[in-house]
Amino acid sequence: MAPLFRHQWYRLVSQHADLPHTYKRSDNAPLTLRRYSGRGSRWDVSNAYHLKHSHYKAVARPVGMGTSPISSKATLASWESLRLDNLALRSLPIDSSKVNVPRQVPGACFSMVRPTPVENPQLVAFSAPALALLGLVSEDANQWEELLSEYFSGNKLFPGCEPAAHCYCGHQFGNFAGQLGDGAAMYLGEVINDQGERWEIQLKGAGPTPYSRQADGRKVLRSSIREFLCSEAMFHLGIPTTRAGTCVTSDSVVLRDIFYDGNAKPERCSVVLRIAPTFIRFGSFEIFKPTDEFTGRQGPSVGRNDIRIQMLDYVIGTFYPEIQKAHADKVTRNAAFFKEITKRTAKLVAEWQCVGFCHGVLNTDNMSIVGLTIDYGPFGFLDRNVQLGQQYLFSAET
Numbered sequence: 001m002a003p004l005f006r007h008q009w010y011r012l013v014s015q016h017a018d019l020p021h022t023y024k025r026s027d028n029a030p031l032t033l034r035r036y037s038g039r040g041s042r043w044d045v046s047n048a049y050h051l052k053h054s055h056y057k058a059v060a061r062p063v064g065m066g067t068s069p070i071s072s073k074a075t076l077a078s079w080e081s082l083r084l085d086n087l088a089l090r091s092l093p094i095d096s097s098k099v100n101v102p103r104q105v106p107g108a109c110f111s112m113v114r115p116t117p118v119e120n121p122q123l124v125a126f127s128a129p130a131l132a133l134l135g136l137v138s139e140d141a142n143q144w145e146e147l148l149s150e151y152f153s154g155n156k157l158f159p160g161c162e163p164a165a166h167c168y169c170g171h172q173f174g175n176f177a178g179q180l181g182d183g184a185a186m187y188l189g190e191v192i193n194d195q196g197e198r199w200e201i202q203l204k205g206a207g208p209t210p211y212s213r214q215a216d217g218r219k220v221l222r223s224s225i226r227e228f229l230c231s232e233a234m235f236h237l238g239i240p241t242t243r244a245g246t247c248v249t250s251d252s253v254v255l256r257d258i259f260y261d262g263n264a265k266p267e268r269c270s271v272v273l274r275i276a277p278t279f280i281r282f283g284s285f286e287i288f289k290p291t292d293e294f295t296g297r298q299g300p301s302v303g304r305n306d307i308r309i310q311m312l313d314y315v316i317g318t319f320y321p322e323i324q325k326a327h328a329d330k331v332t333r334n335a336a337f338f339k340e341i342t343k344r345t346a347k348l349v350a351e352w353q354c355v356g357f358c359h360g361v362l363n364t365d366n367m368s369i370v371g372l373t374i375d376y377g378p379f380g381f382l383d384r385n386v387q388l389g390q391q392y393l394f395s396a397e398t
Contacts, residue, residue: 003310008314010232012169016099018296019206021100022246024183028242033215033316041363043209049256050189052094054220070238073158079136079147079151079158080130081137081158082134082136082158082160082191082192083158083160083191083192083193083312084159084161084189084190084192085190085192085197085198086160086162086189087190087314087318088109088110088187088190088198088200088278088280088314088329089110089162089164091313091314091318092109092307092310092311092314093107093108093109093110093307093310094108094109094110094111094112094164095107095108095110095111095112095167095210096108097111097210098112099210100113100114100208100209100210101210102208102210102211102212102213102214103210104300105167105179106180106300106301106302106304107252107300107301107304107307108163108165108167108301109167109287109307110164110166110187111164111165111167111181111209111210111211112162112163112164113163113164113165113186113207113209113210114207114218114257115123115153115155115157115163115186115206115207115246115255116154116163116206116207116208116274117153117154117155117211117252118153118154118155118251118252118269118271119251120250121149121150121153121155121248121249121250121271122149122246122248122249122250122251122276123145123148123149123246123247123251124221124224124225124228124247124248124249125225125228125229125246125247125272126144126148126177126243126247126378127246128233128242129232129244129322130232130235130243130245130275131139131245131246132201132244133197133199133272133275134191134193134201134275134304135191135193135194136249140195148246148248148295149248149281151271152203152245152248152271153203153206153248153250154186154206154207154271155202157392160179160189161189161201162187162188162189163186163187163188163206164186164187165181165183165185165187165210165211166181166185166279166280166284166285167179167181167182167187167211167284167287167300167301168181168182168183168280168281168283168287168363168365169286169287169289169299169300169364169365170286170363170364171283171286171363171365171368172361172363172365172389173366174365175292175294175295175296175363176292176294176295176297177240177295177365178295178297178298178299178300179287179299180283180299180365181209181210181211182209182211183202183208183209183211183212183213183215183217184204184206184209184212184215184217184218184219185202185203185205185206185209185274185279186199186201186203186206186207186209187200187201187202187203187279188202189201189262198277198318199275199276199277200275200276200278200279201273201274201275202246202273202274202275202279203271203272203273203274204219204224204271204272204273204274205217205218205219205220205224205269205270205271206225206271211274216254218252218254218269219269219270219271219272220254220256220267220268220269220270221249221267221268221270222258223270223377224247224249224269224270224271224272225247225270226237226376226379227244227247227272227274227376228244228246228247228272229244230376230379231243231274231373231376232244234355234373235354238351239348239351239355239357239373240344240348240351240372240373241372241373241374242274242275242276242279242372242374243276244272244273244274244275244370245273245275246272246273246276247271247272247273248271248272248343249268249269249270250268250269250270250271251268251327252267252268252269253266253267253268254266254267255267269355276368276370276374277319277370277372278315278318278319278368278369278370279368279374280311280315280368280369280370281364281365281366281367281368281369281374282312282364282365282367282369283363283364283365283367284369285308285311285369286299286364287299287300287301287304287307288301288302288303288304288305288308289302289334290302290303291322300313311336312330312334315337315369316333316334316337319369319370320337320340321336323336323340340361341369341370341371344370344371345367345371347371348371348372348373352373355378355379355381356381356382356383357373357380357382358378358379358380358382360377360378360379361375361378362378362381
């Protein structure tokens, strides 16, 4: 069998076919697929990904993964002593209404919400290096599984969590779509680890929010596994990205029309823990947009220049301190910020091209304000690049 490209190993674990048990990546490291015998088995989590699947458990050591820098044993006490400092909620305006129904949210950047519990949460996968960013590492796999399943399904919240959904707009495929927002994701808080790093943690698929529109705020196992695996694979390929700490499924179900043929089928509700310095995106600054001349839509906070100034001060001061320090004048400061995020985004897209990654929904609501790959929806990889004039052949998945 021909070697796999470095970015292809993750695909194997999402297939149900009766695959051979061992593959080779391009660096000749083995990827072993093992039959999973049942729930509750123990496994070592220090240096590998572990994915429990309906048919297989995959174990692989991606390029550059290394060993987690933190070796303390996780206990319930350590979870409850996580240090949260929810700066975003202190710095930006919060929705005054507590009504959790789809609606326009003017004059606010966040709406306070609560995750909707799921039935019998079960850990599917976790990334030890990603969780180590939060100061969480366990030497007891059984204890680890129970804690991750409960806390990162949204069924339990550890002290300091303030669940909220973020309000943003977006230009989608060239047209202004108006208010979008976190329709399935929820900010939990910002963890300060022992190194003084700030990491925002977010649950994707935790239930409805005021931004869910006609949807139910849930994600299913198919899409959750894809997001978990690709987030971590991209990081270990050296590409700026949000991280994925856990993937949890449940016995709760939702109906999904997988092939859009009118035959909806029940699928398990699943939740991904996402980790990043921030999940603010380009579209966060579009909530102030006046009426669009083509679509007739406008941002929910049109005319609120005071909030725009707050958001610029927060983003630049927190995530671009070198720019904040270098410019006393806010006009030149803002221009320097715009130039820097333009450069970061251009470099990011170039790095995608180096590994054949295609985002699929490259809209302003999916573009990180700190230059990270964010929101793994209909992504794909270019398996072969065959140039025919100005045309390229892409895989069917892309």
